[in-house]
Amino acid sequence: MKRQHAIKQVSSDTFGWRAGMLRAIADAGTEWATTDGLIWLHLFKTVLAALLALGIAMLLELQQPRTAMTTVFVLMQPFSGMVLAKSFYRIVGTFVGMLAALLLGALFAQQPELYMIGITAWMGACVAAAVRYRHFRWYGFVLAGYTAALIGIPTVMQPNGLFLAALTRAAEVAIGIICSAAVSALIVPRRSSLALQNALQSRHLNFTAFAMKVLDGAVERGTSERYFADLVDEVVGFEATRAFAAFEDPGMRSRSQVLARLNHEFMDVCARLHALHQLRKRLRDNPSVQVVQATAPYLHELSQLLGAHKERRFDSSDAARIAIRLKAFQSTLPARMRATRRPLESDEPQCLPDFDTAGELLYRFVVEFIRYIDTYASLETNHNPARERPPVRYVSRTNAFVVACTFARTAAVVGAISWFWIATNWPSGGMAVIGAALTCALTSSAPNPVKLALQMSVGAACATIAGYLVTCYVYPAVDGFPLLCTMLAPVLAAGTFFASRTKTAGYGVGFTVFFCLLAAPDNVVVYAPDLLINNGISIVVSMLVTAIGAAIVFPVQMPWLIARIEGDLRSQVTLACTAPLAGLAQRFQSSTHDLMHQLRMLLPKRSRRHRNALRWMLATLEVGHATIDLRSEIERATYASDVHARWKPSLDRVTRDLAQLFERPDRAHAERTQISVRAAMRVVQQVLETVHTDREKRHDQQRILSCLHFIRTALLDKGAPFDTR
Structure with a gap:
């Protein structure tokens, strides 16, 4: 019996060894094939x-x-x-x-x-x-x-x-x-279409993992800049892949406009996440611990919602489930934030601008993410809400x-x-x-x-x-x-x-x-x-x-030629300040990413000039998005001109000074812009006190104040690229 048991044991070990060898060969073959x-x-x-x-x-x-x-x-x-x-x-x-x-x-x-x-x-x-x-x-x-x-x-x-x-x-x-x-x-x-689908999945999973780290405050210094720099190449590469995938697959051709919108909405989500990350970083650097502690539960809850999907594959059904959870979170967020705000009104009134701005940025991030995830969920369905919106065009x-x-x-x-x-x-x-x-x-x-x-x-x-x-x-x-x-x-x-x-x-x-x-x-x-x-x-x-x-003869890496492209990158804020609002966010996002992609092609990746260009791109996206939001809110609150005669002129001066600052970044323009932002905030605060009993008008002025406060924190950021010497 012992001999038979030993023979069976040897046979079992031999079979297990052969099975392991076959699995190893199969894995090696699969890796080589890919x-x-x-x-x-x-x-x-x-x-x-x-x-x-x-x-x-x-x-x-x-x-x-x-x-x-x-x-x-x-x-x-x-x-x-x-x-x-x-x-x-x-x-x-x-x-x-x-x-x-x-x-x-x-x-x-x-x-x-x-x-x-x-x-x-x-x-x-x-x-x-x-x-x-x-x-x-x-x-x-x-x-x-x-x-x-x-x-x-x-x-x-x-x-x-x-x-x-x-x-x-x-x-x-x-x-x-x-x-x-x-x-x-x-x-x-x-198939390019299959590569595009795989790129969509991997990009979403990587972004979700990074967003969870940002919301939990676990991003190391310098990591966020490198990640957002790599996203520039991903966005531009996705647009190129989308263009030629339409040539081989009728399905991709019919969904080409939806994919273009998805890429644009992904850029919006990234910009909102970066703005939220920058504000949290500034709040940690300044004595605003109460605001960080007050908003931390909401950020952690959102992080848990984004991390609910643990699989390596992400499809439209997964996106639909996450969209449902995020919409439930969004519906209760304003009331919960107001409940958290009430103790601060009496105990820490000086922290209210930071708290309101953090809440507004969080809410906008959730809204943009829901819009993006809704479009993702509808990629494989016949009804797509993105088709009912105005067409999106990538602007190079x-x-x-x-x-x-x-x-x-x-x-x-x-x-x-x-x-x-x-x-x-x-x-x-x-x-x-x-x-x-x-x-x-x-x-x-x-x-x-x-x-x-x-x-x-x-x-x-x-x-x-x-x-x-x-x-x-x-x-x-x-x-x-x-x-x-x-x-x-x-x-x-x-x-x-x-x-x-x-x-x-x-x-x-x-x-x-x-x-x-x-x-x-x-x-x-x-x-x-x-x-x-x-x-x-x-x-x-x-x-x-x-x-x-x-x-x-005019080499492509001439310093003055690269400086021209950097000037075009900064002038995107002028576009955000002066261009018509219809479709402005799309043009601003795509052209900013396109210009930064050109600089990344020309500048060595770890050089000082590349880091400086990257900081300008991130500052441009921060201030440009906030300016577009500010102008959109101004259009909805035209009644405030009747309440205060200096309301509209003070806000117009802010956009005018911002454009001049990014065109000619120096100490004088930076100080003048900060003065105009503070003056506009005082005027808006006076209008807010006047219309405080009207809920809708109060919320309009609070959103305008949040935009102005975020622009002010961006201008005062010690890591900002503005030349204030």
Whole structure:
């Protein structure tokens, strides 16, 4: 019996060991499939689409099948929605670029100097417009620019072939677009809509966890600033993902406006949470312990309500349940806050402004969170209250000097290489101009175009060497398309692998794009290694000239240019103070986040200037939101002008002084703004005493006082970025 028991024990242990091993292997496989496996899938699909485009272009006997291959490598993205969005804008950009090449060819036939001036101006205008209109609209403008160069420059001396070249180019690009879209959508597709849903869930869960820490007062110093800075990238990235998810999924397309509203409401909730956090921090720094203690139970209760959901997955039904609890909390909050306020009226009257402001901020946060969670809960239902509200539009803002400098930089680089080509009659000068146009276009949205251009030049140099080896030793030994694909696949896969990595993307893009342009096979392969080397040298030289131009001619990281963007960020308060109130909160939120995202792209993340820009963004959101709230309350309380003649002028002076302070932040403007805020508070307090018996009017004036008090605390904050020396 003992022997049988021992055998059973050994068998059980062996089975348990094998089961554990299988689980470990399964977990490792799942982790690989969701990390590195996705990179290899993207690599396989990109190479397959490129070879498919090459084969179809050869089968149709087009002039340059390599163009179809190049289109695939420029176009292919991990998500099918990205590919479809880029395909749409590429078609539009290619068509516009083709028309531009034909028009310039018709205007300046056999006049290469004037033709190149036209191409240079067109390239500069397209790249500047691409910087102004970002995301996938950027790609349409970029394509319109360098498609005109790719079509027109090879035929600048032979205008009779321009029309045929334009038609051929359009056909080759169309084949690349179709192959990219087909492979991305049909072979193990990765849906942008699914990624968007996962991003929504993770963003909500992370925000809820952070909000609980803020409400419980458990946020460490500096943590909140880093978190709100990361939220800037999330908000801008979500908007881009929403835009191209609409291309692949009709359901997402029908809910696109709802998702846009959800993103806007998320920005509102974040701004309210930050304002509440800032006020609590200031109350802890000042002797207002009674206010902190009086509001702590409500904050803790709200924290518990937000933390009621403990699962890692969050869907619309979970959102609906939380919305019900929050609405019950909201309905009882004003009466409970009034009951807590009564003892303070007699014992601590000096704490009443802080208590009223804290209560108002808490109530506004709950209202905004309920609005956000209601929209979240209705994403999967037919009835959506967000559809019944005015449409939301994300507003991006780009400084006019940035656009002008981009135009000047592109025109200077392309114009200099064009002049050298015409002056010296350089045989490979046309390819150099094409290389410069491509590099200027592809680096226009990079935070460090010099680094990216240098990486692309190294990739192009490696592509020249690889193209020479392939042309001399591979093509002569290849017989048939299957063997050609077998030989090209490893080379293309290597370039795609480097392009899929963030740190080596420039090398990979330079290698794949220019290997296709230089050495990809045509229907009739021309064995001219000397021409290939000359063209490769011209492309590398053009990239180096582009890098020099990006470093010398209005570099993107010039201090004065960054200061202009910072000035635009601060001037958002002027927008909040002066613009019409209809849709103002949406424009203010989105453009402020967009400007800060630009600064985060340009400034090193842990630098002093980045921290200063972040502090200005948070101060802008605080004061801007409070100003919009103040103006909204003023519109509802116009009767107060009859009660006190200085009521409206004093409040108008506050908004006027706030705008001037953020336009020119110095000690004089800060002191003047503080004086105007205090004066307005005295006037509003007098009106409040006059209308105290009318409940609605009393609440109107109390809300106005809370807005003014919060603005005053923001101006007096020791951590504020105002220059008061």
